[in-house]
Amino acid sequence: MPSLIDIRRRxxxxxxxxxxxxxxxxxxxxxxxxxxxxxxxxxxYAGMLRKVLANVAAAASGxxxxxxxxLLARRExxxxxxxxxxxxxxxxxxxNTNLIKGAQRFLAEHNDAKVRLELIGRKGRDYFRKRGADIxxxxxxxxxxxxxxxxxxxxxxxMAMFQNEEIDAVYxxxxxFKSVVSQNLTLSRVLPAELPEEATPVDYIYDDPxxxxxxxxxxxxxxxxxxxxxxxxxxxxxxxxxxxxxxxxSNAADMIERLTLYMNRVRQASITKEIxxxxxxxxxxx
Numbered sequence: 657m658p659s660l661i662d663i664r665r666r667x668x669x670x671x672x673x674x675x676x677x678x679x680x681x682x683x684x685x686x687x688x689x690x691x692x693x694x695x696x697x698x699x700x701y702a703g704m705l706r707k708v709l710a711n712v713a714a715a716a717s718g719x720x721x722x723x724x725x726x727l728l729a730r731r732e733x734x735x736x737x738x739x740x741x742x743x744x745x746x747x748x749x750x751x752n753t754n755l756i757k758g759a760q761r762f763l764a765e766h767n768d769a770k771v772r773l774e775l776i777g778r779k780g781r782d783y784f785r786k787r788g789a790d791i792x793x794x795x796x797x798x799x800x801x802x803x804x805x806x807x808x809x810x811x812x813x814x815m816a817m818f819q820n821e822e823i824d825a826v827y828x829x830x831x832x833f834k835s836v837v838s839q840n841l842t843l844s845r846v847l848p849a850e851l852p853e854e855a856t857p858v859d860y861i862y863d864d865p866x867x868x869x870x871x872x873x874x875x876x877x878x879x880x881x882x883x884x885x886x887x888x889x890x891x892x893x894x895x896x897x898x899x900x901x902x903x904x905x906s907n908a909a910d911m912i913e914r915l916t917l918y919m920n921r922v923r924q925a926s927i928t929k930e931i932x933x934x935x936x937x938x939x940x941x942x
Contacts, residue, residue: 660919660922660923660926663915663918663919663922664919666915667912667915667916667919670908670911670912670915671908671912673904673908674904674905674908674909674912677901677904677905677908678901678905680747680897680901681897681898681901681902681905684894684895684897684898684901685894685898687894688836688891688894688895688898691802691887691890691891691894692833692891692895694802694887694890694891695833695887695888695890695891698883698884698887699884701880702880702881702884705873705876705877705880706877708873709870709873709874709877712866712869712870712873713866713870715866725870725871725874726818726819727815727818727819727847727848727849727874727875727878728848728849728874729818729848730848731821731824731825731848732824733766733769733824733825734769734770734824735769735770735772735822735823735824736766736769736770736771736772736823736824736825736826736827737771737772737773737774737792737814737817737818737823737825737826737827738759738762738763738771738772738773738774738827738829739773739774739776739810739814739826739827739828739829739882739885740755740759740773740774740775740776740777740780740784740829740830741755741776741777741780741828741829741830741831741885741886741889742755742756742775742776742777742778742779742780742781742889743777743778743779743799743889743893744777744778744779744796744797744799744800745778745779745897746779747897747900747901748893748896748897748900749896749897749899749900749903750896751831751839751892751893751896751897752777752779752780754831754841755779755780755829755830755831755841756779756780756783758829758841758843759773759780759784759829762827762829762843770790771790772790772791772792772823773789773790773791773792774791774792774793774794774810774813774814775791775793775794775795776794776795776798776799776810776886776889777795777796777798777799777889778796781794781796792817793810793813795810798886799886799889799890799893802886802887802890804879804883807879807882807883807886808879808882808883810882811875811878811879811881811882811883812875812879814826814846814847814878814882815847815875815878818847818848825845825847825848826845826846826847827843827844827845827846828842828843828844828845828846828881828882828885829841829842829843830842830885830886830888830889830892831888831889831892831893831896832888832892833888833889833891833892833895834892835895836895836898836899837895837899839892839895839896842885842888844881844885846878846881846882847878849874849877849878
């Protein structure tokens with residue numbers, strides 16, 4: 657049976673851990689609010705960009721030069737670039753684990769193709785670097801700032817590889833933010849770009865030929881898809897960490913309660929034993 661000192665030391669240790677988890681929950685809650693606002697604000701812009709792109713593509717459908725755009729070229733997917741967006745830190749439940757498992761599943765499903773990895777986030781980088789994966793680049797610390805120009809540079813790199821026929825397709829794998837307790841693992845193909853087949857006719861007045869405008873809009877569309885993936889992943893990470901730290905704080909409270917009850921039982925047993933010894937000694941003295 658452990659001594660009272662050992663039990664008190666254990667309770668004090670759990671209380672210190674609980675203070676840390678509560679502090680991390682509060683920090684994640686504050687960061688989540690800002691990340692959630694940025695994510696929700698980006699969705700209408702991304703949706704409108706897709707709508708405009710679809711309308712311009714419909715207007716340029718009669719132009720043969722539009723179909724020759726290198727970002728629309730479809731080839732057999734023998735060389736694939738998978739852009740994996742993970743977190744830079746742990747203690748976020750199954751957030752990073754689900755992403756890494758999703759990437760492994762993607763690699764297994766495309767084992768007949770050469771899959772290269774572009775890694776955003778420390779967790780994904782560390783995992784696949786140890787396993788000798790074919791990594792084209794890694795980026796750490798982007799989620800803390802989530803700047804458009806940083807992500808756009810990665811998107812332009814992927815587009816350049818696609819246009820030079822170094823790769824045949826580009827996929828994005830990230831966690832999409834749904835709610836505080838729900839994140840959706842999302843795999844989307846961004847290259848070759850897919851234009852919506854049905855578009856609401858809009859009578860635009862074009863200063864430039866629609867094919868030229870389509871050529872200008874496609875890179876912006878791809879950059880926005882990369883940026884949106886980072887924003888969604890950042891919000892989902894903070895939500896997952898806040899949920900995980902809330903559960904850890906609750907578990908710590910339950911453990912403190914059980915240890916306190918156990919400590920009281922040990923102390924009561926010790927007191928009872930001492931009383932019995934005193935009574936027995938007094939009875940023997942008589």
